[in-house]
Amino acid sequence: MIPTDAARVREVWLLAATFLVAVSGLIYELIAATLSSYLLGDSVRQFSLVIGVFLFSMGVGAWLSRYVGRATQGFVWTQILLGVVGGFLAPVAFVAYGWLGDVQVLLYTMLMLVGVLSGMEIPLIARILKQIGAPEFRFENVLSVDYVGALVAAVAFPLLVIPHLGLMSASLAFGALNLAVAGISLWLFRDETGAAPRVIWALAFAGCLAGLVQSERLVSVAEAALYENDVILAEQTPYQRITVTQFQDRTRLFLDGAIQFDTVDEYRYHEMLVHPAMVLAPRAANVLILGGGDGMAAREVLRHQGVEAVTLVDLDPRVTQLFRQSAPLAQLNAHSLSDPRVTILNQDAWKFIEDVQQVFDVIIVDLPDPKNVALSRLYTREFYSLLAERLAANGLIVTQSGSPMFAREAFWSVERTLAAAANPVQPGAGLRTLAYHVYVPSFGDWGFVIAAPTGIRREFPSLPSGLRYLTAQGWAAAQIFSPDSAPLPVQVNTIQSHALLAYYLDGWDRWFQ
Structure with a gap:
């Protein structure tokens, strides 16, 4: 006992x-x-x-x-x-x-x-x-x-x-x-x-x-074993795994294992993301960047002399801290995150858009791909309608939209979703859209969509000096899609349907699984 x-x-x-x-x-x-x-x-x-x-x-x-x-x-x-x-x-x-x-x-x-x-x-x-x-x-x-x-x-x-x-x-x-x-x-x-x-x-x-x-x-x-080059930084944050690799003078950023940029060709992506909207907007003094915590998009925005204020909203404070305070990483974005015109806010993009009362001339959406529901909601008609409410009457929105080649249905779903968003200037009309794409070796064929409450000009009035890729001639070619990446009937992405998520996953699985 x-x-x-x-x-x-x-x-x-x-x-x-x-x-x-x-x-x-x-x-x-x-x-x-x-x-x-x-x-x-x-x-x-x-x-x-x-x-x-x-x-x-x-x-x-x-x-x-x-x-x-x-x-x-x-x-x-x-x-x-x-x-x-x-x-x-x-x-x-x-x-x-x-x-x-x-x-x-x-x-x-x-x-x-x-x-x-x-x-x-x-x-x-x-x-x-x-x-x-x-x-x-x-x-x-x-x-x-x-x-x-x-x-x-x-x-x-x-x-x-x-x-x-x-x-x-x-x-x-x-x-x-x-x-x-x-x-x-x-x-x-x-x-x-x-x-x-x-x-x-x-x-x-x-x-x-x-x-x-x-x-x-x-x-x-x-x-x-996961990455080809030397890992020079690896950190786990409450939001994601940050990994930076380097080979000679070539630096890559990975978030949760997915490549975000490679310095050998990132200029192609960021020039095409930022400059079309910046030069086509009648005014680009007050700019909002959603995502882009690496500061690359901010670097391109600050090339424009008329910029007075840039608000950058990125969820993970560690990313913006690294790319502002780490000398090698800050050098990649030309120290844009330390520019006095740039205000950094670390919070959820949806929450920010719901609460902010400010109006922006240009809104640049540089968010990760819609590979899960949490990200897909930032590509919905409801979210784009909120963005349009925070946009000046003659302002422009531009978003990275994935690959029209690898995930064709997903790309055109983003375009159609923007077109279906509420238009605060012309109620019931939807937004005007303009789709374009560029070849980025690290990603493949990559696309973007510009949207506006009113019309969108299609020809550049001018471009800032020092660009490495974008030209007026290149811009005209970027608006042409081959038959295998051209528009096709797709559903609008909403909070209820999340059609974009299925398009995205099916598209990439078709190519890489």
Whole structure:
């Protein structure tokens, strides 16, 4: 018979362990969902699949737990295995992606293992509590503690875990947590466990701690495999993974693994994004840039002598900080983010447009591609209608619109969505649009759309000096689309439909999967 005090200690520990394993289990699920979104694309699809697969696997684990003969040893082994599989989930996925390119099967296999093991935990803990004769044992008390742990994990993941640890270290840290639970359980139930789990636990715990200590090196190894050139900067922010690579005098910026610019050809993209709208607008004194935290678009805007004020709105403060304060990066944008005419605001573009009362002569939308619902909403008729309300009567909006070649339907959906936006100057008329494109070697054929409440001139009055690509002759050619990238019937993108997201994903999958 277990002494009362010892039984009480075990009971308290098992409830505490329930909380800890609930936290780590949900953290693994969120890490897997974030990894699949980063590495496989389409965050909505991946998050949905990860949640479904994880919950199903937990159900399988709960069912399998009945076949575990000795609950205490079974619980210890689940914690050891979770510490290994869950702890090395992110490191294995990143390294495998860098070397193999496709990690879908591996990632979901590891997710299912984590789910099965997590599903076994609560039934095993409940059985142990009964075995030790916990007074007034109620299964719902265990579930309540489990749900509280899940809430803590859900709140901590975006606010604390990712900003301070990143995916790689977080995976290893919570693997160490599961192993710590196993270690304490081994000690408290030492009369019921043999030597084998203690030896395996010691090896696993040492390996996990070594991985955690060397996590930055693991990140470097993974990113060296992911990127062709030397990684000179790699940071995880609450919003995204920032990676900067360099080869000789060639610098590239990646956000969540997707290239944002390559200094060998970024001028083509940014000159075509900025200058047509700036020179075609009757007045371009007050300019708004949404996105463009690297300062490249701001650099081009400031070439125009009539510019009095530039407001740049970018969600991630770390991006604008790096490209303003880091000398090598600030040099790329000609120190545009330090120009006294430039005001930087780090907030959501939609929230900014809803709240701002200012009117702008030119609005430049340099946002990431609409590869998920959160980004697709910034390409909707509703958002464009808000932009038009903040536009001067004779002002212009220009947005990057993706590739008319690789995602043809998506490109023309952006154009049609702009055309369908509410026109505050001529109610019911929609906006006037002008589509054009340019070849950027880093991206391929890339397109843009200009929109205005009134007419849009098609010929340049003049261009600023020092441009490396854009000319009047090039502008005329940019408005011509070949038959395989020409307009076609597509749906308008709205908050309700998000037709653009499906067009975008299907288009890129058609070419690259």
